[in-house]
Amino acid sequence: AQSVTQLDSQVPVFEEAPVELRCNYSSSVSVYLFWYVQYPNQGLQLLLKYLSGSTLVKGINGFEAEFNKSQTSFHLRKPSVHISDTAEYFCAVMRGSQGNLIFGKGTKLSVKP
């Protein structure tokens, strides 16, 4: 069975500092991996996805993630965060051909001035 583990439930960081949000997955088949961002009382917005090809994936808002098959990880990074990046971030793996997403428990990123 596929699963996703987000190791940090909360990550506080100061503005303009770099940040890494960790995500590990387990899957016995080819993986499609996603990072989503959720602002309070809103739905999810896709930040980036890995389907195949280059293991370094660039997304919106300056975020990027690296797919590491040997470590079964897909960590999200940003070199310099803004206050507006404060949100909940979810890592997800796609299950099956219909596109069902299995989500991690989320990481709350708090950017402080």
Add this chain to the structure above:
Amino acid sequence: GAVVSQHPSRVICKSGTSVKIECRSLDFQATTMFWYRQFPKQSLMLMATSNEGSKATYEQGVEKDKFLINHASLTLSTLTVTSAHPEDSSFYICSANDRGRTYEQYFGPGTRLTVT
């Protein structure tokens, strides 16, 4: 493009009544739509997957008679919470796959259901 809307955004109902939530893909055709439930400060839990014109596939532990899903067209899916109870209070989010881009899943803004 690729916008998914949900209506209503918030609803308060009394225990024992039924509530319908609509999910629409506004500018694309969605062969598959998904319904998620999110408890406060928790992740999204997939409730069911629906394909246009066929019965929904429910996840284990989700009562199909309580959470009725109808995917009547390529742009509309509805979730009806029947005989709602306070424990059904939650944030319900739908998403949809673009027919031509299976790996793109677009999320609606969510519906906050409060059962009193």
